Amino acid sequence: MPRFFFHFISQNQVTTDDVGLIFPSLEAAYLDSCDAALEISIERLRARDDPTNDGIEIADEDGRTLMHIPFTEVLRPGKKSNIQAKYTTSQAIQACRRQMLRSDTLRSELQAEFEKTRSAFQSIQAKLAILKAGRWPN
Amino acid sequence: MLKHGYAMRQTVEQLLTNLWSRTALPVADQQALLTAALPTRHAQKDECLIEAGATIRSLLILCSGMAYAARTLLNGSQQIVAVFLGEDTLNPGELTFENSLTSVYALTTAVVLPIPLSALYPLIVDRPTIGRALWLETATQAAIQQEWMVGLGRRTAQQRLAHFLCEVSFRLQLSSRDDLDAFEFPLTQSELGDALGLSTVHVNRVLQVLRSHELIELSRNRLMIRNKTGLYEIAEFDSRYLQSVQFSDRGVA
Numbered sequence: 001m002p003r004f005f006f007h008f009i010s011q012n013q014v015t016t017d018d019v020g021l022i023f024p025s026l027e028a029a030y031l032d033s034c035d036a037a038l039e040i041s042i043e044r045l046r047a048r049d050d051p052t053n054d055g056i057e058i059a060d061e062d063g064r065t066l067m068h069i070p071f072t073e074v075l076r077p078g079k080k081s082n083i084q085a086k087y088t089t090s091q092a093i094q095a096c097r098r099q100m101l102r103s104d105t106l107r108s109e110l111q112a113e114f115e116k117t118r119s120a121f122q123s124i125q126a127k128l129a130i131l132k133a134g135r136w137p138n
Numbered sequence: 139m140l141k142h143g144y145a146m147r148q149t150v151e152q153l154l155t156n157l158w159s160r161t162a163l164p165v166a167d168q169q170a171l172l173t174a175a176l177p178t179r180h181a182q183k184d185e186c187l188i189e190a191g192a193t194i195r196s197l198l199i200l201c202s203g204m205a206y207a208a209r210t211l212l213n214g215s216q217q218i219v220a221v222f223l224g225e226d227t228l229n230p231g232e233l234t235f236e237n238s239l240t241s242v243y244a245l246t247t248a249v250v251l252p253i254p255l256s257a258l259y260p261l262i263v264d265r266p267t268i269g270r271a272l273w274l275e276t277a278t279q280a281a282i283q284q285e286w287m288v289g290l291g292r293r294t295a296q297q298r299l300a301h302f303l304c305e306v307s308f309r310l311q312l313s314s315r316d317d318l319d320a321f322e323f324p325l326t327q328s329e330l331g332d333a334l335g336l337s338t339v340h341v342n343r344v345l346q347v348l349r350s351h352e353l354i355e356l357s358r359n360r361l362m363i364r365n366k367t368g369l370y371e372i373a374e375f376d377s378r379y380l381q382s383v384q385f386s387d388r389g390v391a
Binding site for chain 2: 006008015017019020021023029032033035036039040043056091095
């Protein structure tokens with residue numbers, strides 16, 4: 001998965017991110033940045049600061065700017081963007097994949113248990129047969 | 139194989155001595171618990187140790203490694219409600235419920251010791267110190283969660299994250315009985331966000347600020363506290379809630 005870097009722009013000053021974060025896609029990075037923009041805006045408003053000139057810049061590992069998100073974008077609620085819809089779908093698919101993986105694990109566990117039971121049953125049957133024959137090996 | 143089994147038992151005994159040192163559990167009670175315990179379970183990182191909704195059959199003690207408890211909401215978002223370190227009990231407060239209320243996942247490879255309730259309940263009746271030890275464990279975990287509640291409700295993102303780092307490093311110090319300033323810290327920034335109610339990008343931003351003030355260094359699963367006084371100050375961290383008073387200190391036998 002790619003690593004993205006999130007530079008913060010506030011009052012014309014850029015705080016550079018030199019660590020970055022791993023996201024499955026640019027869409028996921030964008031949506032998380034929107035959440036962050038909202039959270040930071042609220043904190044700045046509480047402190048009586050103006051967040052409307054702030055923004056987040058998403059860059060790739062080569063330092064190329066991929067996206068710029070002005071805080072005003074999240075401060076003026078509109079309808080859901082395409083990116084958001086696409087992301088919701090991909091999240092749902094991922095959840096399905098996790099469930100399928102889990103079912104597979106459970107099925108193989110059940111199979112193993114079944115095998116164990118069957119072999120125990122076979123050994124009981126064998127012992128019963130010996131008993132019936134009236135002899136017991138010492 | 140036998141040798142390995144012996145070594146394992148020794149580790150478990152060592153663990154119980156450590157675990158219950160904070161709850162002042164006499165050796166005889168530790169032995170009684172060990173005798174009642176089922177074989178230890180070895181889990182991989184990310185493995186589910188307790189599944190939400192599953193019937194509770196055992197008290198689980200984390201012998202080594204780290205774990206977290208989480209609730210998943212209908213929209214898929216996750217809230218981490220507790221972080222467990224080595225020697226913590228994973229579900230002391232849940233034993234009174236029929237089904238587990240949260241899921242618990244391993245953050246690292248982990249070893250868990252189960253003590254079945256069928257054996258634990260008679261032990262609590264016969265040996266009141268075991269009951270008290272569980273009471274202390276529950277109270278300690280409640281105090282930690284109360285502090286989280288204060289953070290989620292009232293602290294800024296920076297204070298919240300700083301406080302969490304203070305808490306975890308202090309608890310790691312308590313369990314290692316060492317005044318270390320660098321620890322293994324397996325939580326990702328996304329998991330930190332899930333614990334603190336913040337987006338991952340916001341966690342990243344706050345970590346950068348704490349770094350730039352030379353308070354901490356967090357890289358490659360390692361947390362280093364560079365300026366403990368400064369970090370405690372920002373977080374308004376007071377460690378007293380992590381050092382619960384033992385019954386013997388109060389003159390109660």
